[in-house]
Amino acid sequence: MSMLLEVSGVSVSFDGFKAINNLSFAIGPAEMRAIIGPNGAGKTTFMDIVTGKTKPDEGRVTWGERNVSLLGMSEARIAREGVGRKFQKPTVFEDQTVLENLLMALRSNRSPFAVMFYRSNRADLDRVEELAGEIGLLDSLGRKSGELSHGQKQWLEIGMLLAQEPRLLLVDEPAAGMTPAEREHTTAILVEAAKTRAVVVVEHDMEFVRRLDCRVTVLHEGAVLAEGSLDHVTTNSQVIDVYLGR
Amino acid sequence: MSDTFLKRNPSVLIFLAVLALFVLGVTLLAEGAGAGVISTSFVKTLGKTLCLALIAVAMDLVWGYTGILSLGHFAFFGLGGYMIGMWLMYARTQAIVVSSLAEAPIPATESEIVDAIGNQIFGVVGSREFPLIWMFADSLVLQLVLVVAVPGILALVFGWLAFRSRVTGVYLSILTQAMTLGLALYLFQNDSGLRGNNGLSGLQNLPGLDHVPQATMSIWFFWASAAALALGYLFAAWIVSGKFGSVLRGIRDNEARVRFLGYSVEGYKLFIFTVTAIIAGIAGALYYPQAGIINPAEIAPVASIYLAVWVAIGGRGRLYGAVIGAVFVSLVSSWFTGGQAPDLDLGFYTLKWVDWWLIVLGLSFVLVTLFAPRGIGGLVDLWSERRQPDRHGADLGPGAGALREKEASK
Numbered sequence: 132m133s134m135l136l137e138v139s140g141v142s143v144s145f146d147g148f149k150a151i152n153n154l155s156f157a158i159g160p161a162e163m164r165a166i167i168g169p170n171g172a173g174k175t176t177f178m179d180i181v182t183g184k185t186k187p188d189e190g191r192v193t194w195g196e197r198n199v200s201l202l203g204m205s206e207a208r209i210a211r212e213g214v215g216r217k218f219q220k221p222t223v224f225e226d227q228t229v230l231e232n233l234l235m236a237l238r239s240n241r242s243p244f245a246v247m248f249y250r251s252n253r254a255d256l257d258r259v260e261e262l263a264g265e266i267g268l269l270d271s272l273g274r275k276s277g278e279l280s281h282g283q284k285q286w287l288e289i290g291m292l293l294a295q296e297p298r299l300l301l302v303d304e305p306a307a308g309m310t311p312a313e314r315e316h317t318t319a320i321l322v323e324a325a326k327t328r329a330v331v332v333v334e335h336d337m338e339f340v341r342r343l344d345c346r347v348t349v350l351h352e353g354a355v356l357a358e359g360s361l362d363h364v365t366t367n368s369q370v371i372d373v374y375l376g377r
Numbered sequence: 378m379s380d381t382f383l384k385r386n387p388s389v390l391i392f393l394a395v396l397a398l399f400v401l402g403v404t405l406l407a408e409g410a411g412a413g414v415i416s417t418s419f420v421k422t423l424g425k426t427l428c429l430a431l432i433a434v435a436m437d438l439v440w441g442y443t444g445i446l447s448l449g450h451f452a453f454f455g456l457g458g459y460m461i462g463m464w465l466m467y468a469r470t471q472a473i474v475v476s477s478l479a480e481a482p483i484p485a486t487e488s489e490i491v492d493a494i495g496n497q498i499f500g501v502v503g504s505r506e507f508p509l510i511w512m513f514a515d516s517l518v519l520q521l522v523l524v525v526a527v528p529g530i531l532a533l534v535f536g537w538l539a540f541r542s543r544v545t546g547v548y549l550s551i552l553t554q555a556m557t558l559g560l561a562l563y564l565f566q567n568d569s570g571l572r573g574n575n576g577l578s579g580l581q582n583l584p585g586l587d588h589v590p591q592a593t594m595s596i597w598f599f600w601a602s603a604a605a606l607a608l609g610y611l612f613a614a615w616i617v618s619g620k621f622g623s624v625l626r627g628i629r630d631n632e633a634r635v636r637f638l639g640y641s642v643e644g645y646k647l648f649i650f651t652v653t654a655i656i657a658g659i660a661g662a663l664y665y666p667q668a669g670i671i672n673p674a675e676i677a678p679v680a681s682i683y684l685a686v687w688v689a690i691g692g693r694g695r696l697y698g699a700v701i702g703a704v705f706v707s708l709v710s711s712w713f714t715g716g717q718a719p720d721l722d723l724g725f726y727t728l729k730w731v732d733w734w735l736i737v738l739g740l741s742f743v744l745v746t747l748f749a750p751r752g753i754g755g756l757v758d759l760w761s762e763r764r765q766p767d768r769h770g771a772d773l774g775p776g777a778g779a780l781r782e783k784e785a786s787k
Contacts, residue, residue: 184633206637210638235624236638247621
């Protein structure tokens with residue numbers, strides 16, 4: 132199976148501190164992957180590199196069937212290539228309605244002139260309503276997203292991510308601050324998404340990772356420590372030492 | 378489509394109606410066209426105020442909606458004024474020179490006429506040659522193109538350099554101040570080609586229209602300013618009403634997030650910066666013929682800061698707020714500084730408003746920023762349904778968006 136994203140031999144250091152150390156990672160076009168690791172293991176930096184926020188000192192990041200390099204592309208360009216990212220803290224545009232948030236995220240031409248002459252059409256509104264139904268915000272389309280509860284904001288952000296129709300979703304702690312019922316719903320959405328695209332979930336919560344039922348990559352000190360099923364990595368003695376055993 | 382646009386933005390219709398009523402009222406009362414209650418000079422003041430309202434709308438687009446606190450937009454305003462001023466001065470001087478040379482026994486040649494015009498215009502800075510930048514000054518059409526092109530290109534180049542390097546926030550504000558200061562200092566030089574600190578004068582006279590009295594001319598410019606404001610307002614309202622407006626406000630609130638949605642933030646900033654610079658240039662081109670004179674002091678850094686003060690006092694992030702702020706503050710300001718306000722005798726000290734007005738303005742800016750961040754326009758919210766999320770209690774989660782105590786207890 133050809134890979135959608137391949138990160139190989141990537142290193143990056145901040146002021147002498149090696150945040151990522153010769154990291155290699157690959158994911159296929161329709162796969163779910165969980166990344167776990169203690170604080171400072173480089174999870175967020177890894178996402179920053181893939182999304183173009185941080186430029187690595189060395190290594191390659193290649194993307195898609197034609198293996199184009201993501202290095203050197205701007206964040207916006209990488210997003211248009213099909214990499215979607217959800218932040219740990221829900222970041223939605225609080226001053227705007229749920230509808231406006233989703234419309235902005237909806238996959239379409241992003242150039243200023245195209246956007247200026249864009250007027251919402253039936254097909255787009257249908258798509259937004261479908262998404263809003265999926266994330267349980269159909270009744271809140273006209274509300275300002277700043278009024279939503281924490282869990283609803285998390286979902287709105289997931290909805291925006293799906294609206295972008297990315298080929299790769301990078302999701303940072305999607306279940307943080309959610310009730311058990313909300314977590315279950317989030318799991319369902321992510322598992323569904325992983326049927327058609329690649330999903331990378333960074334998560335602390337082992338119970339949540341178990342429910343995702345997928346391959347797990349354990350990061351430690353900026354490198355991959357172990358990779359495999361959750362049961363496989365949780366029995367790995369090194370993993371127990373650095374992470375689970377604490 | 379425009380029907381639904383107005384339906385979704387009732388404030389636009391209200392604004393246009395108020396503007397139309399105002400124009401009608403002033404026209405009927407003015408010296409030039411109606412009852413003569415309003416003096417010509419006051420009609421000019423009102424016309425100039427409408428131009429200031431237009432640049433305030435531009436400022437609101439760039440600051441209130443996109444979050445770029447540009448403290449340099451008056452440079453674009455001044456450049457627009459200079460561009461139209463060059464033609465006004467050239468064409469008028471030409472008319473005078475031609476009529477005076479017509480009495481000479483030998484008809485003047487083309488080059489003699491041009492030399493005489495140069496002597497008239499640049500004698501004051503000890504020169505008589507036309508600098509290169511005046512090469513189009515004899516053509517109204519080309520100078521009108523420059524009114525749009527010069528501020529637009531300057532904004533494009535400046536913005537491209539600044540935004541591409543991801544200069545944001547206060548650093549960008551300082552950079553724009555530096556730009557306007559640099560431009561003003563350059564224009565102050567006698568050999569800048571725009572008559573140094575003398576500036577361009579006599580702009581109130583339209584060449585070839587000597588028979589039209591100023592009273593009539595003032596009304597024409599008043600109408601033109603009102604039309605420009607109406608069009609500029611409509612354009613701005615249209616631009617911020619749709620998804621483009623969503624992206625702009627998104628950039629203001631969280632620029633990184635917009636980037637990860639795939640929008641090229643720099644492109645959008647550059648676009649809005651350039652478009653608003655062009656609007657500012659047009660406003661300036663209408664303002665200075667009514668003022669009659671333009672000199673480099675007009676684009677001193679403080680002018681652009683005033684612009685930000687107007688928009689803040691009027692209420693940023695809403696277009697009518699910017700208009701209210703510009704009209705209210707500039708009219709009150711000209712009343713206080715024009716010596717019309719009676720001195721306030723405090724017994725031990727006589728408060729002269731000419732001296733104290735700036736302090737009052739500064740104080741009100743501070744007070745508005747601290748206690749009424751939504752400005753005068755915020756008063757509209759009191760009877761409209763626009764409301765802010767009303768949330769109480771402390772954060773329970775990691776950030777300000779988290780579930781709060783009061784919500785949790787429900």
